[in-house]
Amino acid sequence: MASVVVRNGTVVGPRSVAVADVLVVDGVIAAVGEHLEAPRDSREIDATGCWVGPGLVDLHTHLREPGRESAETIESGSRAAAVGGFTAVIAMPNTEPAIDNVALATYVLDQGSRALVDVAVAGAITHGRLGERLAPMGELAALGVRLFTDDGTGVQDAAVMRRALCYARPLGVRLAQHCEDGHLAGEGSMNEGALSSRLGLIGRPAAAEEIMVARDIELVRLTDSPLHFLHLSTARSLAMVGAARDEGLPITAEVAPHHFTLDESACANYDAHFKVNPPLRSSTDAAAVRASLTNGLADAVATDHAPHTAELKDLPFDEAPAGMLGLEHAASLTLEALGASQADPIRFFALLSRNPARIAQLRREDAPVRHSAHGGSVVAGEDANLVVFDPAERWAVRAERLQSLAANTPYHGRELVGRVRWTIVRGSLVVADGALA
Numbered sequence: 316m317a318s319v320v321v322r323n324g325t326v327v328g329p330r331s332v333a334v335a336d337v338l339v340v341d342g343v344i345a346a347v348g349e350h351l352e353a354p355r356d357s358r359e360i361d362a363t364g365c366w367v368g369p370g371l372v373d374l375h376t377h378l379r380e381p382g383r384e385s386a387e388t389i390e391s392g393s394r395a396a397a398v399g400g401f402t403a404v405i406a407m408p409n410t411e412p413a414i415d416n417v418a419l420a421t422y423v424l425d426q427g428s429r430a431l432v433d434v435a436v437a438g439a440i441t442h443g444r445l446g447e448r449l450a451p452m453g454e455l456a457a458l459g460v461r462l463f464t465d466d467g468t469g470v471q472d473a474a475v476m477r478r479a480l481c482y483a484r485p486l487g488v489r490l491a492q493h494c495e496d497g498h499l500a501g502e503g504s505m506n507e508g509a510l511s512s513r514l515g516l517i518g519r520p521a522a523a524e525e526i527m528v529a530r531d532i533e534l535v536r537l538t539d540s541p542l543h544f545l546h547l548s549t550a551r552s553l554a555m556v557g558a559a560r561d562e563g564l565p566i567t568a569e570v571a572p573h574h575f576t577l578d579e580s581a582c583a584n585y586d587a588h589f590k591v592n593p594p595l596r597s598s599t600d601a602a603a604v605r606a607s608l609t610n611g612l613a614d615a616v617a618t619d620h621a622p623h624t625a626e627l628k629d630l631p632f633d634e635a636p637a638g639m640l641g642l643e644h645a646a647s648l649t650l651e652a653l654g655a656s657q658a659d660p661i662r663f664f665a666l667l668s669r670n671p672a673r674i675a676q677l678r679r680e681d682a683p684v685r686h687s688a689h690g691g692s693v694v695a696g697e698d699a700n701l702v703v704f705d706p707a708e709r710w711a712v713r714a715e716r717l718q719s720l721a722a723n724t725p726y727h728g729r730e731l732v733g734r735v736r737w738t739i740v741r742g743s744l745v746v747a748d749g750a751l752a
C-alpha cells in the first residue's frame with residue numbers, strides 16, 4: 316500500500332492543536348512531527364490552513380439496504396459518507412425487513428466490508444421493531460453489534476424497555492432510543508404549535524419526545540444500564556439529560572444538524588423536504604439545541620441521514636415520509652453552528668468523531684470486532700482513519716451533485732463554509748481534493 320504524507324496541517328488532538336506533518340504507511344499512522352521524511356513514492360498532500368483530525372463517525376445513518384435500494388444502498392451511502400469526511404457510519408436497523416437477526420446483520424456487515432468507509436451496524440431492540448419481543452441481542456453482540464435501537468419509533472412499552480436495558484448491560488452494549496410517545500405524536504407531520512394550527516397540519520408536540528426522555532431516565536436509574544438518546548430536539552429534553560448526567564446516570568445524547576440550523580418556520584411552504592421526525596421545532600428549541608454543542612449537553616452530532624426518493628418526497632406534506640439527507644453537509648453545518656471562523660477545532664472533532672466513536676465502541680481501546688479503530692488521537696500507531704478539513708473554504712449545496720442516490724436535502728442552494736478536502740480510510744485516500752478519488 317502506498318504511503319501518504321499530510322504536510323503542514325493543524326493536527327487536532329483531544330486537548331491541543333499543533334501544526335505538523337502526518338505520515339501514513341500501510342494503513343497506520345507511522346509518524347507525526349515537523350518536516351517528516353517520507354518514502355520517495357509517498358503521495359504528498361498540502362494541508363496548510365486545514366484541520367487534520369480523526370475521521371468523522373456517524374452514529375445515525377439510514378443506508379436503506381435491504382429493502383429500499385431505490386433511495387440508497389450501502390455502497391452509495393458510503394460514498395456520501397466519505398465525501399462528508401466520515402470514515403465510519405453506524406447503519407440503522409429500520410430497513411425492510413428490520414435488522415433484528417444475525418443473518419441480516421451479517422449481510423449488512425459483509426456489504427459494508429466492500430464499501431468506501433467502515434460500516435458498523437445497529438441491531439433492532441425488538442423483533443421487527445414492533446416493540447414486543449426482544450431481538451436476539453446476545454447473538455448480535457457476539458457478532459460485534461454494540462448499539463441497539465428501534466429507531467424510527469421509540470420502544471413504547473416501559474416494561475419491554477426495562478427488560479432490554481437489563482439484557483444490554485452484561486453484554487456490554489448500549490441501547491439508543493428514538494424518543495417519541497407514539498400515541499401523543501400520533502399522525503402529526505410537523506411541530507405542534509401556532510404555526511401548525513395556521514397551516515392546518517396536525518402537530519407532534521414537544522411533550523411526545525420529553526415524556527419518553529423522562530421515562531427512560533427513570534429506567535436508567537432503575538437498571539443502571541447505559542442509554543443513548545438519538546436526535547434530541549427540545550430545550551426541555553436537553554435540560555433533563557443535563558440533570559440526569561449530574562446525578563451520574565450513564566446517559567449520552569446526540570443532536571442532528573437540522574435541529575440546530577432550521578426551525579419549524581421552514582415548513583410554512585408545505586415543502587416536504589423539511590419534514591422530519593422528531594420535527595423541526597420552535598426557534599427557542601433550535602437555539603437550545605445549538606447551545607448544546609458548546610455547553611456540553613450534546614455528546615455528539617449525528618446526521619440522521621434519511622434518503623427518500625423524489626417520488627415520495629413530492630407527495631403532499633402530510634403524506635410524504637419524514638427524513639432528510641445529512642452526511643454530505645453535517646461537518647459544514649456543525650462548523651457554522653460552532654461559530655465558523657471562531658469554532659474550536661477540538662470541540663468539532665469531539666462532537667463528530669471522538670465522542671461518537673466512544674459511544675459506538677469503535678475506538679482502539681474498545682477493541683472493535685470487525686472494524687479498524689476510529690475517533691482516536693492523531694499519533695503514531697493509530698489506524699489511519701483521518702480527515703483533512705478546510706474550515707475556510709466556501710461552497711454551495713447542489714442537490715444534483717450529492718453522492719447519495721436520493722436528493723432530499725433541505726439545504727439546496729445554501730452557502731456553507733468549511734469543506735472536507737481529503738478523507739483517508741485505513742490509509743487509502745478515498746476523497747482527494749474534495750472529490751471521490
Ligand SMILES: [Zn+2]
Binds near residue numbers: 466467468493546593
Ligand atoms: Zn429516529
